[in-house]
Amino acid sequence: MASLLQTLPAPLNPTHELEDEEQPSVTQSAQELSLANQIITPPYGSRRGWKPRLPDHFGDGGAYPECHLAQYPLDMGRKKHASIGNTLSLTVDGDGKIDYTKIAKQGHRDGRHVQAQFKDLVPLAHRSDLSAEARAMERPSIEEVEATTQRTRAALEKLTNSKIKAAQPKHVPETGGTVSFVRYTPNTMEGASDGPGKQRIIKMVEVVEDPLEPPRFKHKKIPRGPPSPPAPILRSPPRKVTSLEQKEWMIPPCISNWKNNKGYTIPLDKRLAADGRGLQDTHINDRFAQLSESLYIADRHAREEVRQRSLLQQRLAQKEKEAKEENLRLLAQRAREERSGIPRVVAASGGGSMPAAVAAYGSDSEAGSEEGSGPESGGDGDEDEAAAKARDELRRERRKDREREMRMNNMGNEKRAQHLARTQNRDISEKIALGLAKPTMSKESMIDSRLFNQESYSGTFGDEDSYNLYDKPLFTGSSAAAAIYKRGGGQDGAEDSGERYGGGTEEGISTAMRNDRFGLGVAGKGFEGADLQETRDGPVQFERDTTATADPFAIDAFLEDAKKGVKRGLEHRGTNEESKKRRG
Incomplete structure (x- = not known):
């Protein structure tokens, strides 16, 4: 443990927890440090190369004439705003080290305390580089308090007065202007005829301004200052440009559709590419696809509903049809049973x-x-x-x-x-x-006799140019045709005249005359040529028109007109000219 403590370096700043026996050594080191921080001015004759720049270098005296550089004792002659800008002057502390505190204090007002070093964070009671008076932290005197109070009051009054003045109307002359008196003594020049001048007292008063007078000076709008510089961007170190990047950065020459001063041979695809129409990508919104899909789904659902509805209607119609057919079948069966006389079990x-x-x-x-x-x-x-x-x-x-x-x-x-x-x-x-046919009681099979001795139609149903659909006249020799086309009476005789003229009685004749006033019932005289025709005992028989069937589209007549040279409209030309002459 002891070897570890010996290897550790000494602390730069002493801790605040010190023992009583170490206090004398701390005080002695503080005194040595204060002596080292004192600025020593070299004596006269040894100031070569020395540059007095700090106020402590001059003390209470003036500049040093043997030092040939700009000197500002007590900051006399130094421009207050000379160091405006982002560039700071390089300064050193008492030990000759670069002082970086100005970087932290840049942009702050004068007198503001900025903690730029570690010692600024140490409490004053535990700092060894300060004297006992500096660590005392005595209360300010009454004069300092009054001065601070006056300064604060003046700043507040300035703010309030500016606000009040901005709210008041402008260009209002002051009624009670300040008046000042000046004693004027004229200069007595030699050779003056009127002798020495007399002193005069001049009253200085501001000129009264007319409130309706237009302003003498035109206010010009100050142009806006330059904006703040852009933020710095951290860039990658420069590297060698590759051939691929050079190709990508190659800008082709301008291609004009009207001029070609250089005489370039421009391919057609390059000229079309210069148009720029294919450079824009067409973006279609996804909602169009969603709308189309929704419409398709809705259409499909609607078609399915219509199909189901139609199927249901078909089923209902089929059921109704089957019910009607069943009802008709039952009715027909019942009618057949009724007509046949067969008892039916009900x-x-x-x-x-x-x-x-x-x-x-x-x-x-x-x-x-x-x-x-x-x-x-x-x-x-x-x-x-x-x-x-x-x-x-x-x-x-x-x-x-x-x-x-x-x-x-x-x-x-x-x-x-x-x-x-x-x-x-x-x-x-x-x-x-319909159940109207009465069944015969014979045991022979009931077969339609009309089906016997009948030839079947050919497979082709006759030739294409033949019209032999009806091979025999209608109702030929049948009793029904004779009954339909039978006359009401004979051609001559009492029976014919009796039926035709009301039985021959006066009452019957008068009734017939009333019913047939205009002689429409029986013609007195027939058409010409009607008596030459034979008497007909059946329906009317028509003869085939050979001309119509031979030339149904009148092509032969058209060819004959073409051969004759007759044009359409020529036969009416003369009549049209005559009508025009009559009009003229």
């Missing part, structure tokens, strides 16, 4: 669902039979339920037949004829579908 509740008004409609014999069968059915308990349902169904069918006959009797002649024609001329397939 539910037990179907017998009592017929209204009372329709059930009561019937003949006396049927009513008697029903009355007779009532007690019998009620009395006979062994009767089968199927037989009762068959009787009810038979009664219902007879009732419907009576209703149909009643409607036919109440129907007019015209409607009855239409109904009969529609019923007779229906195809067997339509009759079967």
Whole structure:
């Protein structure tokens, strides 16, 4: 431990915890340090090379004439603002070391305490480089307090007066100006005729200014000073430029679209690159893609909803169609069963669902039979339920037949004829579908005889230039055609005249004349050439127009006109010229 303490260097500043026996040595070292800090002026004759610069070098005297340099004893002749700038003069302390405290004190006002050294952080009571008077820290005297108070008051009054003066109106003359009296004694020059001059007292008063007078001097705006210097940037040390960097920093010559003074041969790609259009990168916002995606998703959802809705509608329509077809099928089956007379097994509740008004409609014999069968059915308990349902169904069918006959009797002649024609001329397939075809009781197979002895169509359905769709006239030799195109009476005879002229009676003739006032019913005279035609017992038969089928687009007529040299519009040219002459 002792060897370690011996190797450690001595501390630069003594600690404040000192023992009593060490106090005399500390005091002695402080005295030696104070003697070393004292500035010693070399005696006269030994001042060669000595440069007096500090105020302590001069003491209470003046400058040293043997030292040929600028000297400022007691700072006389030194410019107060001579050292304005960022450059500081190099100074040394008493030991000849460079004093760096001015760097820390730069920019601060005079008299401000700046801690620039480590000893400034040490309390005054523990500093050894100061005297006992400096460490005493006595209170200031009354005079110093008064001086500080006056200085503070003056500074505060200056601030308040400047604020008050700024708020007051300007260019207002002072009414009570300061008045001063000056004693003036003229100079007596030799040879003056009027003798010595007399002393005069002159009263000095400020000239009164007119408040409405325009200002004599124009205020000029002071230009703004230079800005603060830019902050220093720490740069990397210089290095040798590589060939790649030289290529990157190579600036090509200017390419003009109008001039080429040097006569350079500029490639086309370089000239296009000089346009600068391809140097800008087009940046597209991501929200455009998001918008497009959102629209696509919304469209897809909408299409899916429409598809689901259409499928649902199709299903509902299909169900409704199936229900209607099922209902029609049941109705057709029921009609077929009613017309065939086959008893149909129905539910037990179907017998009592017929209204009372329709059930009561019937003949006396049927009513008697029903009355007779009532007690019998009620009395006979062994009767089968199927037989009762068959009787009810038979009664219902007879009732419907009576209703149909009643409607036919109440129907007019015209409607009855239409109904009969529609019923007779229906195809067997339509009759079967509507349940109107009455099945024969024969055991032979029911086969449509129209399918026999008929040739099938060819694969090509005839030639392209032939028109043989109808191989025979319509209704040829059929009873229906004869009934449709049959005349109302003979050509001559009493029957014809009777039907045509109201039966030959006076009343019938008058009725016919009222109904056919203008003779539109029967023509008295036919068209010319109509009597030469043969009598027709069927529908009208037309002849084929060979000219229309031979040249449907009138190409032959066009070629004939072209050969003749007839131009369109020439035939009307003469008429147009005549009309123009008439107008003129």
